Each structure stands twice: as structure tokens, then as C-alpha cells.
Amino acid sequence: MKIGKEDIIKLELALIEGIMTSDITFLNRVLHDDLLFLAPNGQLITKAMDMASHQSGDMVVEQLIPNIENISVMDDTAVVVVVYDTKGMMLGQPIEGQFRYIRIWKYFPDGLQVIGGSCCKL
Numbered sequence: 578m579k580i581g582k583e584d585i586i587k588l589e590l591a592l593i594e595g596i597m598t599s600d601i602t603f604l605n606r607v608l609h610d611d612l613l614f615l616a617p618n619g620q621l622i623t624k625a626m627d628m629a630s631h632q633s634g635d636m637v638v639e640q641l642i643p644n645i646e647n648i649s650v651m652d653d654t655a656v657v658v659v660v661y662d663t664k665g666m667m668l669g670q671p672i673e674g675q676f677r678y679i680r681i682w683k684y685f686p687d688g689l690q691v692i693g694g695s696c697c698k699l
Contacts, residue, residue: 581650635668660678662674678696
């Protein structure tokens with residue numbers, strides 16, 4: 578299936594809402610089971626770890642304002658670069674500032690899912 582940039586923008590905006598509200602059902606659907614994500618501290622995060630942080634309430638996002646910088650589509654895969662103005666808490670520690678993310682979406686029979694990504698603090 579050919580992916581349109583508009584599809585990715587809609588999913589990115591829905592992902593923001595899902596993260597802010599800890600929408601477990603949505604996140605479970607759009608995060609691939611084999612997701613690998615590198616956190617700003619270099620820690621490798623899996624889908625199970627990400628989901629657990631939302632389920633436990635360890636992640637609290639107060640603000641997540643996106644600026645999508647680039648979307649590259651290659652057949653059934655898209656690479657997105659977005660900067661978020663972020664404010665929240667993770668494991669009781671404040672998180673605030675701008676973070677640049679790269680996120681990789683791939684089309685599967687069940688729809689588009691995030692298969693990988695990374696972020697760094699600007």
C-alpha cells in the first residue's frame with residue numbers, strides 16, 4: 578500500500594493525543610510489537626516498556642506541541658522528523674524542553690504502525 582503524507586500527519590496528531598491521554602488501546606494498535614526506540618539518555622525502549630509507563634502512570638505529559646519538520650515516504654514505510662515542545666514527568670522527574678524525534682512508520686495488514694524511533698533533547 579502506498580502511504581500518503583496526509584495519512585502520516587493524521588497518525589502523528591492522533592499519537593500525540595494517545596500519548597497525552599495514555600490511551601492504551603490506541604497505543605497498543607499503533608506501536609508494533611517489536612518496536613525499538615532510543616531515549617535521550619541512550620536507553621533502548623521496547624513497546625512493553627512504553628506501554629508499562631503509560632499503564633502505571635509513570636509518564637505524565639502536560640504539553641506536547643509538535644512541529645513536523647519532514648516526512649519521507651518510501652512505498653510502505655515513512656520516516657518522520659518532528660520537534661516537540663514538551664513538558665511533563667517521567668518516573669517522578671520533570672521533563673521539559675524541545676526534543677527532536679525521528680519515527681519510522683510501516684504499513685502492515687492491520688494498518689500503519691511505529692516500528693522504530695529515537696529522540697534527543699535540543
